[in-house]
Amino acid sequence: MLSYTIKRLIQGLITVWFIATATFLAMHAVPGNPLSGAKAMNVEIRQNLERKYGLNKPVGEQYLIYMGNLARGDLGISFTQKNREVNDIIREHFPVSATLGIMAVVFAALGGALFGALTALNRNKWPDTVIMLAVILGISVPSFVFAAFSQLMVVKINALLGISILPVAGWGTVSHMLLPSLVLGLGTMAYLTRLMRSSMLEIINSDYIRTANAKGLPQTRIFLQHEMRNAILPLVTVLGPSIAGITTGSFVVELVFAIPGLGRYFVQAVQQLDYTVIMGTTVFFGAFLVLMVILVDLLYGLIDPRVRVS
């Protein structure tokens, strides 16, 4: 297990290095000089920046400087905000995104497992039909539509009741977090529901569930200890990629709900061509996702004994 963990971490580092290199090359493929678009920037600052990043040097040398800074954990200084390190920006805004993302993932995983099991146990009966219809909606409708729609609904309900049951936008309290994390997790939940349904159906008809019945175990015990435990395994394997999906989705949801997260900051940085922020947050997100995927893999090893030993 330990050597497996170390192996995965090394693989992860290589992946992050790859992401960093790709980001670097992509930024250099964009036409124009990083500093040419900057508005109120005097010659002194410009030269300082050029010196710091070696922007007047050949690309190869710039790459080495960039990787050197990265290795020391220095993501540089914002091009558009004075005296703001990219590290500070991440430290300030990432916790918001992480909270939103974690809530969305928990919501998606719990909902997916529960609804998926429900559809499988009621196969071809009305709960199955209704939920699977909702799943098709959840998968095909983009999250910004849900975001706008849910805001509209909450506004209507608030107006109807005369009191504010849920805030429509902003951040700060748990009630602020409910709606956006729900919206953010919805697509993933729909996908996980479908996966759980097929996984559960396979297990319900498996030989070992027949054995469990032949042993005379109570139905609740069979459901919890034999069916659920095995049925969630495929869900755990896709949890890593799901976290990536949810992170990407958060860019949009943070904008619509006016949440001060890193995603919204990233979109803003792209609009303002804030190169260091774009590169820094991209590499950071990349590293974060790689870490998540590794964690999920290790978690899978804990649940599935077949992975643990091999």
Place this chain on the structure above:
Amino acid sequence: MTAPAPPAKQPPLLTVENLQVEFETYGGTVQAVRGVSFSVEAGKTLAIVGESGCGKSVTVQALMGLVPMPPGRLKSGTAELRGRNILGTSQIDGLDFRGREIGMIFQDPMTSLNPTMTIGRQIAETLEVHLGWSRKKAFARAIELLDMARIPEAAQRAKQYPFEFSGGMLQRAMIAMAIACEPAILIADEPTTALDVTIQAQVLDLLGDLQREHGTAIILITHDLGVVARMADEVAVMYAGQIVERGSVDDIFYRPAHPYTVGLRAAMPSNNPDAEHRLLPIEGSPPDLFSPPAGCAYAARCPHAMRICSTHEPAPFVVGADHYGKCWLHHEKAAGGASMIAAAAAPPEKKS
């Protein structure tokens, strides 16, 4: 020493009468089991033998409440364990009889155990559920049971998962699990079919030894007459959802009363290497169970088929004590019919 008095004949442990099971499919209704009756006596082995698809598994799964419904349906029949109904229910007096009074093992041990639960836990949970034992006590007993099933280093093995076991070891573990609560009956549905030939004999020996030690009755399902010869006291030969012959193991091998039994015998490999024995598979295939024939189900393949065979279903003709054959050749008007079966049944090595 005086000879012990012959034991008074006890009522059978399990009695099954006229069991009929159907499956509703898109293609129509499959009549998988068409009026099966048999009984099982304490401590004895009843073998149910027949080609694949003849309804052996569905018969015993119906008794255990394991037939998926729908598409399955119990059309009629009764089944009583010590006089108490077990058909269409999983309970006697509010308690699940499965695992407690009737244990069951299956054909494929590799897929029949939960892959994410240790072997020991899977055995122990039966004891926890039926006997109310603590986790610890049940696990300790699970180790003893694995040891009884001749699994070496049982204490370590109990903590392992199914994928760490070989097929033969898994089937032993299944047996340990099925007999954990010392059931009166053990149903073994093709228990050795998925195993290597060398392992098959060991598993059968284990079943036989456990039976002698605990007095368990066994319903042994197989398509292999070799297994029947080795294990059975009583035999039921099944064809197309019916029992076509029923008798003692000697009846089946030396006095067969149905041409299908004879056909099965001819298709069985001989143990005698000197014998000039050619395997003669039965030609043709079993009838369509969507619309079973009006007469004898075996008529299309039977070398002795008569006109009446395709129009009228033969009754079970009694040909000896606890021995019957469902074949028109036993009718008084089919003069010499029974001897025709016997002639066909003569083992080839005796012909010279």
